[in-house]
Amino acid sequence: MLHRALASLLCALGAAALGLGIASATVWRPSDTLVAQAQGAPGTSLLVTDPGVLDLAADEVTVRASATSGTVVIALGRSADVDAWVGDDAHTRVTGLAGWHVLATEKVAASAPEAANPPADAAGDPSAAPAAEDPAAAPAAPDPSAAPAAEDPAADAVPDPAGSDLWVDQASGERAATLEWTRQDGRWSVLVAATAGGVPSVALEWPQVVTTPWLVPGVVVGSLLLLIGIAWWVLILVAGRRRARVAAAPVPEPAALAPAEPALPLTRRQMRELEEQRSSRKRHERETVLARFPTLVTGPKASDDSQEGRERRGRHGSDDVSAQQAVAVARPPGEGTRGRHGAAAPTASAAEQSRSCRSEQTRGAPASGRTAGGLLGRLRRRPAGTPAPAPTAPVEPVAVAPAPPLFTTQRARTPAASADAWRRAWGLTGADSTQGPVTTAATPTEEPPEAPPRRRRPDGSER
Amino acid sequence: MTRVRAVALSTAVLFLAGCSVPLPTPAPDALPAAMQPAMSVEQAEDIVAEVSASLADADAALSVDVPGPRVTGPAATIRSFQYLLVTAGLADALTVIPSGAQTLVLPTTDEWPRTVMVVTEPPEDLQAPLLLTLVQTEPRAPYQLWSWVRLFPGVQTPALAQPELGSAPVAPDAPELAVSPTEVLAQYVDVLTNRDASPYAAAFTADPLRQGIAQTKDAFVAVVGANGSLTETYQPDAAGTYSMATADGGAIVVGTVRTVTTITLVDSTLKIGDQTAAILGTDTLKSSLAITWLSVVAFAVPPVGSDAPIQVLGAEHSRIEVTGA
Numbered sequence: 001m002l003h004r005a006l007a008s009l010l011c012a013l014g015a016a017a018l019g020l021g022i023a024s025a026t027v028w029r030p031s032d033t034l035v036a037q038a039q040g041a042p043g044t045s046l047l048v049t050d051p052g053v054l055d056l057a058a059d060e061v062t063v064r065a066s067a068t069s070g071t072v073v074i075a076l077g078r079s080a081d082v083d084a085w086v087g088d089d090a091h092t093r094v095t096g097l098a099g100w101h102v103l104a105t106e107k108v109a110a111s112a113p114e115a116a117n118p119p120a121d122a123a124g125d126p127s128a129a130p131a132a133e134d135p136a137a138a139p140a141a142p143d144p145s146a147a148p149a150a151e152d153p154a155a156d157a158v159p160d161p162a163g164s165d166l167w168v169d170q171a172s173g174e175r176a177a178t179l180e181w182t183r184q185d186g187r188w189s190v191l192v193a194a195t196a197g198g199v200p201s202v203a204l205e206w207p208q209v210v211t212t213p214w215l216v217p218g219v220v221v222g223s224l225l226l227l228i229g230i231a232w233w234v235l236i237l238v239a240g241r242r243r244a245r246v247a248a249a250p251v252p253e254p255a256a257l258a259p260a261e262p263a264l265p266l267t268r269r270q271m272r273e274l275e276e277q278r279s280s281r282k283r284h285e286r287e288t289v290l291a292r293f294p295t296l297v298t299g300p301k302a303s304d305d306s307q308e309g310r311e312r313r314g315r316h317g318s319d320d321v322s323a324q325q326a327v328a329v330a331r332p333p334g335e336g337t338r339g340r341h342g343a344a345a346p347t348a349s350a351a352e353q354s355r356s357c358r359s360e361q362t363r364g365a366p367a368s369g370r371t372a373g374g375l376l377g378r379l380r381r382r383p384a385g386t387p388a389p390a391p392t393a394p395v396e397p398v399a400v401a402p403a404p405p406l407f408t409t410q411r412a413r414t415p416a417a418s419a420d421a422w423r424r425a426w427g428l429t430g431a432d433s434t435q436g437p438v439t440t441a442a443t444p445t446e447e448p449p450e451a452p453p454r455r456r457r458p459d460g461s462e463r
Numbered sequence: 464m465t466r467v468r469a470v471a472l473s474t475a476v477l478f479l480a481g482c483s484v485p486l487p488t489p490a491p492d493a494l495p496a497a498m499q500p501a502m503s504v505e506q507a508e509d510i511v512a513e514v515s516a517s518l519a520d521a522d523a524a525l526s527v528d529v530p531g532p533r534v535t536g537p538a539a540t541i542r543s544f545q546y547l548l549v550t551a552g553l554a555d556a557l558t559v560i561p562s563g564a565q566t567l568v569l570p571t572t573d574e575w576p577r578t579v580m581v582v583t584e585p586p587e588d589l590q591a592p593l594l595l596t597l598v599q600t601e602p603r604a605p606y607q608l609w610s611w612v613r614l615f616p617g618v619q620t621p622a623l624a625q626p627e628l629g630s631a632p633v634a635p636d637a638p639e640l641a642v643s644p645t646e647v648l649a650q651y652v653d654v655l656t657n658r659d660a661s662p663y664a665a666a667f668t669a670d671p672l673r674q675g676i677a678q679t680k681d682a683f684v685a686v687v688g689a690n691g692s693l694t695e696t697y698q699p700d701a702a703g704t705y706s707m708a709t710a711d712g713g714a715i716v717v718g719t720v721r722t723v724t725t726i727t728l729v730d731s732t733l734k735i736g737d738q739t740a741a742i743l744g745t746d747t748l749k750s751s752l753a754i755t756w757l758s759v760v761a762f763a764v765p766p767v768g769s770d771a772p773i774q775v776l777g778a779e780h781s782r783i784e785v786t787g788a
Contacts, residue, residue: 052489079491080573081501084602097486165510165599165606168503186499187491 007232014225021218034058034206038094038103040192040199045158046091047200051079051187053094053103058206059183063190065203066176070196073162073172074179081166082189089159094202103204160195498571500629502579507567507626510606511581514597515562518542518608522557525549535598535607536702537719537759541781551741558779559586560593560611566620568707568715571629576600578609578632578705580715582620591616594761594777596705596717609705610717612761614777615671621763621774622710633706633714640714641765642666644704647773648718651760655697655720670775672760676722683726690731695724700757712766715776722756735787742785752787756780 034057040047047065054061054076065074075082088111098104162172168188171179179190194200266274502510514533521531521542527550530542541558548556561583568580581595591614598609614620624630635645642650650663655676658664667673680695687693700719708714726733726748733748740746758781763774 050489050491052491056487056489078501081602084573084575087602096489100486159603161603163605164603165502165506165513166602168506185492187494 003232003236007229007236010225010229010232012229014222014227014229016222017218017225018222021215021222024218025212025215029212030208030210032208032210034100034208035203036097036099036101036103037201037203038092038105039201040092040194041105041107042199044090044092044107044199045194045197046086046089047094047105047192047202048082048086048091049094049190049202049204050096051189053096054181054188054190054204055183056097056204056206058208060207061181061183062205063179063181063192063202064176064205065178065192065200067194067196067200068198069175070194070198071160071162071172071174072177072200073160073170073191073193073195074177075161075164075167075170075191075193076179076181076188077164077167077191079187079189082191085161085164085166086191103202158195158197159193161191161193162195498573498629498631500569500571500626501573501577502569504567504569504626507569507579507581508564510579510597511564511595512562514595514606514608515560518560522546533605533607536609537700537757538608538610540757540783541759541779544781544783548738548741551744553738553741556738558593558611558613559588559590560595560608561586565592566623567626568623569626569629570632570707572632575602577606578707579606580705580707580717582614591618591777594620594715594717598705609702610719610759610779612717612759612777612779614761615775618774618776620776621713621715623715624708624710631708633708633716635704635706637706637714639712639767640706640716641767641769641771642773644706644714644716644718644764645699647716647762647764648699648704648720648760650773651718651762651775652697652699652720655722665772667762667773667775670778672758672775672778672780675780676756676758680724683724686733687726687728691726691728691733693724693726695722697722706764709763713769714764714766716762716764718760718762720758720760722758724752724754724756726752728752738782739785739787742782743787748787750788753785754782755784757783 038047054063063074063076065072075085077085090110091108093106093108094103095106096104161167162170164170169179169181171177181188181190190202192200192202517531517533521529521534525546527543527546530539530546534542545556545558563584564581565584566582570577570579577599579597579599581597583593583595585592594612594614595608596610596612597606599606633640633644636643640647650661650666654661654663654667655673658677676697680693683693683695698721700721702719704716704718706714706716728748728750731749733752735743735746735748735752739752739754759779761776761778763776765771765773
């Protein structure tokens with residue numbers, strides 16, 4: 001029981017380790033990217049990363065920016081350039097990571113000289129685009145500043161970094177833009193601008209080197225444990241079956257007790273039930289068991305058993321009988337006592353038949369004794385069933401003992417027509433002549449003499 | 464039992480603590496000890512190309528007042544006049560400005576204004592290459608072409624630092640030069656005005672511009688003669704100077720000189736030629752003529768302590784205004 005529990009535990013542990021190992025590389029596999037996001041502080045249309053933020057988690061970074069409306073611009077340049085471009089405008093600075101998926105931000109309010117800045121912004125930045133369209137605007141700074149102001153509702157509030165010569169790389173798009181960057185020496189920053197106003201948001205995505213350190217150990221250890229557990233279970237099962245087979249052999253021991261049964265008041269039905277139990281239990285291996293059976297059984301009970309079994313078997317089919325005969329006959333007569341005894345049952349019959357005939361012919365008394373013995377044997381076999389045995393029983397063991405086995409064996413050997421058996425049991429031997437040929441085995445002559453004493457001896461010693 | 468539990472708990476805590484990775488913090492590269500160029504070579508080439516493209520658009524538009532968003536200062540002034548000339552029928556008046564850069568002089572600075580000097584590939588007409596000066600006045604401004612100069616034939620520019628290393632910008636009053644940029648202009652103007660009588664005549668190598676201005680003046684004087692009067696003044700232009708350090712510690716200084724020639728005729732006529740005539744629409748003047756010239760001059764100024772003369776590398780001399788009657 002403990003072994004089974006341990007084996008089961010091993011199996012469970014192995015399966016668990018296997019599953020966990022695989023899951024660590026599949027379901028629980030960490031993400032290939034680290035993504036951290038930030039939202040610009042309210043009131044800032046510009047967002048700037050500090051130097052070092054871009055290559056925070058990997059040398060390559062993908063910058064995704066979005067804005068609620070209008071064009072969003074991502075510009076990448078030297079940190080000094082970005083800071084200079086932003087100047088005194090209000091903006092949001094990304095200073096690092098606040099969590100694994102959140103960027104730390106910090107709002108930088110517009111500086112005091114803002115009032116001085118607008119004209120500069122208007123003249124500097126927009127001059128790139130509108131100046132070409134507006135011939136009159138370009139030469140004179142003050143005037144054109146009015147033109148861009150008319151275009152931008154909030155004047156300089158919405159600066160557009162697009163197209164500046166400062167940027168090493170830039171991207172822009174309607175509401176969303178993406179820019180990829182590979183680390184270079186120096187200090188670099190990214191500038192995100194929502195050109196239509198509003199607040200931009202940014203997400204930095206770094207590729208991560210994902211390792212699955214638990215996959216191989218998990219699979220190896222898990223499958224090892226699982227295999228060991230399964231092997232253990234197999235061993236347990238095999239051992240269990242062997243033990244069961246070994247345990248099946250002692251089962252006939254109740255049969256060894258059976259010889260005592262005649263003394264006990266067993267009814268015929270009880271006996272039949274016992275017999276049925278026994279036969280049903282090992283019907284599938286009857287042949288071998290039966291072959292071995294007599295070896296374990298001592299005394300007449302063996303003949304009883306075999307007889308009963310044969311009767312029933314005979315009822316089932318004659319081929320059973322023949323098979324059994326074949327087995328029984330095949331046993332060499334000279335083999336140990338058990339073997340001979342086992343063989344005795346079948347082989348004796350021929351000799352017995354002949355002898356019984358002979359005895360009938362030669363002596364009259366024995367003949368009656370034989371019939372009486374037959375009757376007695378019959379009675380003894382079914383002590384409770386028949387009223388008759390009571391008076392005759394005391395006589396039987398001594399005088400007629402040799403005879404009954406002849407009948408029993410003989411009957412056992414015949415195709416077991418019950419009528420025939422009864423007829424013979426009652427001394428009506430008319431059917432005997434037909435039975436002679438059935439037992440074709442060339443029975444050794446010494447067999448008949450040997451069988452009876454053997455049978456008698458235990459009988460006598462017991463009672 | 465509680466002890467076992469405590470041990471198990473502490474083990475688990477230690478295990479989890481070992482698993483958790485601290486948040487990475489920004490670790491930017493340290494600021495380099497030596498100032499780096501404000502831009503990469505690629506960026507500079509992009510800028511030159513942008514400027515060239517923008518100028519080409521403006522040239523196509525011939526929009527007299529606006530040579531485009533990428534041109535400013537003396538370059539814009541001269542270009543505008545060239546558009547006038549083209550409009551007046553002188554199709555070859557436009558100075559061809561090649562877009563390819565032969566040499567880049569990039570500024571090592573993080574301040575504004577920033578200056579980039581470019582020696583272009585030789586133009587297709589086999590003339591000498593140009594020295595362009597690009598200026599970014601403030602962070603949100605684009606780089607603009609401030610001036611171009613035709614390098615004189617046979618002139619050799621001083622050694623310049625590699626663009627990857629960059630060149631330091633030189634302030635107009637920089638003391639590390641033998642003569643500060645502003646002073647260089649003043650001295651040169653004095654030489655133009657007083658010619659060989661100037662105390663600085665020997666400080667400058669002879670150059671075609673000075674010769675040309677003198678010859679033009681002499682020619683006018685000869686033409687006008689006793690029929691009128693001619694005055695010519697020279698003065699450093701208000702546009703100022705831009706200077707970039709050279710490898711030897713000197714600098715290339717680009718400045719502008721404004722020359723105004725005024726002729727007054729007395730009972731006589733003056734035949735004028737090509738550009739002036741085209742602008743005025745007539746080749747015969749009866750009373751007066753006023754021509755304003757703008758000369759962009761590039762000097763190679765030796766470092767302080769050097770006795771070497773200031774070399775005039777090149778110049779662009781152009782009328783920018785003509786009036787006459």
